Amino acid sequence: MLTQTEKVFNYLEAGRTLTAPEARARFGIKNLRARIHSLREDGVNITTVPYTRKNGQRAVKYQLVARSRKRTTRA
DSSP states (O other), rough: OOHHHHHHHHHHHHOOOEHHHHHHHHHSSSSSSHHHHHHHHHTTEEEEEEOHHHHHHHHOOOEEOOOOOOOOOOO
């Protein structure tokens, strides 16, 4: 069985963004910020994206930062 942190990582790794209400509905996570904090402490690069909800309330969603591939030059 996966931990909440592993579920969040797998979800973000699939290229999706995640909000607190989505995390609560999908995974039963009540404190998404704590799960994101744990991932960041483990070296995972996650960005916080602010947005405005339909009702005008400000919120954030989390997104995994894609690792850039090193380019090699050919001589």
